[in-house]
Amino acid sequence: MFDYEGEITHKMSSIFRILDPVVSLQEVPGEISLIFQITGCPHRCPGCHSPELWPSNGSRFDLERFTMEIERYRGLFTCVCFFGGEWLPGELLIYLNFARERGLKTCLYSGATEVHSSLYPALNYLKLGPWVEALGGLDKNTTNQVFLDLDKKSNLNYLFQRN
Ligand code: SF4
Structure with missing residues (x-):
């Protein structure tokens, strides 16, 4: 189980940093996604x-930057x-709620096997599980990872696995 409290204490003064956002059709079935890659991943898969x-x-990532990116790609995702x-x-919850209040769906790709309970109400989709090379990613039926539609309470892995 991931030690959130320890990590929160350790990074209390830190803020998110991101790579440049991209629009993608791949990550969330049926949605066009604006992807924000938060750096500083602690999972070390x-x-x-x-x-x-x-x-x-x-x-640096903050609400001002988030608003700017949402406006930049408005209508495209x-x-x-x-x-x-x-x-x-x-x-993270601040950004998820901010997006939902603007009528956007939300998704989290996590390398953890579970996430903090506070995040679930603010998410429509959730991918869980570390990368394990021998098992493969969501496109493999051997994968340890799961992609969940939280609204429908269903596992959508089958939509990534075309063969
Ligand atoms: S696979 Fe993803 S969760 Fe795992 S270490 Fe790399 S970036 Fe982090």
Whole structure:
């Protein structure tokens, strides 16, 4: 189980940093997603294909930046998708609620096996599970990862697995 309290205490004075946002059709079935990659990932999955997310790279992220990006891509996306950030659930919740209040869907891609309970009401979709090379990602039926539609309380892994 991930030690949120310890991590929160450790990073109490930290803020999110992000790589440049991108629009993608891949991550959330049926949605066009505006992806925010939060750097400083603490999960350290062996074989991680995004090691650039380990250090706190990128630019400072705050509500002003979030608003600017939402406006920049207005009409081009339906869902805000965060890669990481669950290690500071109180901070992530601010952005999730801000998006939902503006009629956007929300998704979190987490490398943890569970996330803080406060995040669930603010999420429409949730991907859980660390990367395990031998098991593969969501596109493999051997995967340890799950992609959940929290509104319908259903597992959507089958939509990633075309063969
Ligand atoms: S959660 Fe994702 S970014 Fe973080 S170590 Fe695991 S695979 Fe890499």
